[in-house]
Amino acid sequence: MKMRNPPVNSLSLEFLTELLISLEKLENDKTFRGIIITSDCPGIFSAGLDLLEMYGRDPAHCAEYWKAVQELWLRVYLSNLVVIGAINGISPAGGCLLSLSCDYRVLANNPKYAIGLNETLLGIIAPFWFKDVLVNTIGHRAAERALQLGFLFPPSDALQVGIVDQVVPEDQVQSTARSVMAQWLAIPDHARQLTKNLVRKPTADRLLQQRDADIQNFVRFISRDSIQKSLHVYLEKLKQKKG
Ligand SMILES: CCCCCCCCCCCC/C=C/CC(=O)SCCNC(=O)CCNC(=O)[C@H](O)C(C)(C)COP(=O)(O)OP(=O)(O)OC[C@H]1O[C@@H](n2cnc3c(N)ncnc32)[C@H](O)[C@@H]1OP(=O)(O)O
Numbered sequence: 550m551k552m553r554n555p556p557v558n559s560l561s562l563e564f565l566t567e568l569l570i571s572l573e574k575l576e577n578d579k580t581f582r583g584i585i586i587t588s589d590c591p592g593i594f595s596a597g598l599d600l601l602e603m604y605g606r607d608p609a610h611c612a613e614y615w616k617a618v619q620e621l622w623l624r625v626y627l628s629n630l631v632v633i634g635a636i637n638g639i640s641p642a643g644g645c646l647l648s649l650s651c652d653y654r655v656l657a658n659n660p661k662y663a664i665g666l667n668e669t670l671l672g673i674i675a676p677f678w679f680k681d682v683l684v685n686t687i688g689h690r691a692a693e694r695a696l697q698l699g700f701l702f703p704p705s706d707a708l709q710v711g712i713v714d715q716v717v718p719e720d721q722v723q724s725t726a727r728s729v730m731a732q733w734l735a736i737p738d739h740a741r742q743l744t745k746n747l748v749r750k751p752t753a754d755r756l757l758q759q760r761d762a763d764i765q766n767f768v769r770f771i772s773r774d775s776i777q778k779s780l781h782v783y784l785e786k787l788k789q790k791k792g
Pocket of ligand 1: 593596597599600601639641642643668671673674675770771784787791
């Protein structure tokens with residue numbers, strides 16, 4: 550599955566909806582047992598959630614957007630398919646969450662391809678379920694530091710902390726992902742799926758038990774003047790970077 554939402558594969562409402570529909574089709578087609586998620590945007594896996602879906606929008610739009618973000622996460626995280634991330638570019642925040650929700654992550658060895666939950670650098674916070682997935686992956690102490698400081702790990706550090714499973718030369722990302730897929734597909738589906746569910750369900754359940762409250766919290770938080778100002782400053786910085 551090659552994500553293509555130029556220029557930066559930001560997860561807009563429209564793009565999230567497209568991803569959801571594609572995933573649903575693949576899940577329902579019993580000839581598919583696994584997917585490799587990668588990017589068609591050179592150097593960028595995904596720039597994360599689309600800031601323009603959260604900046605200057607009314608509460609109803611923010612609520613609709615957040616529901617779609619939750620939906621995509623639950624679908625990827627709990628997918629019955631084997632999901633491998635072939636991470637061929639930078640993947641901050643929501644892009645990192647998408648990667649963390651795969652069963653296995655292969656990252657291209659390019660110092661520009663940093664990965665992490667950098668929300669605090671934007672003056673926002675990672676929701677509890679982003680945090681939970683990171684803690685599950687790299688452990689409590691490493692997650693505590695990474696989240697507060699908004700770390701974006703370059704490949705060598707990413708491998709060391711365990712936020713990715715493998716770092717390979719850029720031209721070997723896809724072939725490595727395919728080899729890993731073959732290894733995972735050698736396991737009987739029912740045993741692998743039940744085991745995945747056993748490990749992941751408690752984390753997903755924490756959100757499932759309070760989805761509406763999570764949406765309301767998001768809308769309240771993102772609508773604050775101070776948060777809207779932070780987003781404005783960040784978006785301006787992105788513009789200025791271009792010169
Ligand atoms: C007590 C209270 C409890 C409350 C609990 C509730 C908790 C809820 C909190 C809220 C949580 C919200 C979670 C958010 C997670 C996210 O994913 S936020 C997004 C984080 N993403 C980033 O920081 C990446 C930003 N982008 C970049 O760093 C760069 O663009 C890039 C490195 C990805 C690519 O660089 P380059 O190739 O040089 O392209 P650019 O010129 O920078 O960008 C091109 C174009 O795209 C626009 N853009 C980039 N990223 C985004 C984005 N994420 N969303 C929207 N748009 C984006 C950029 O502005 C450029 O636009 P223009 O061409 O200038 O119009």
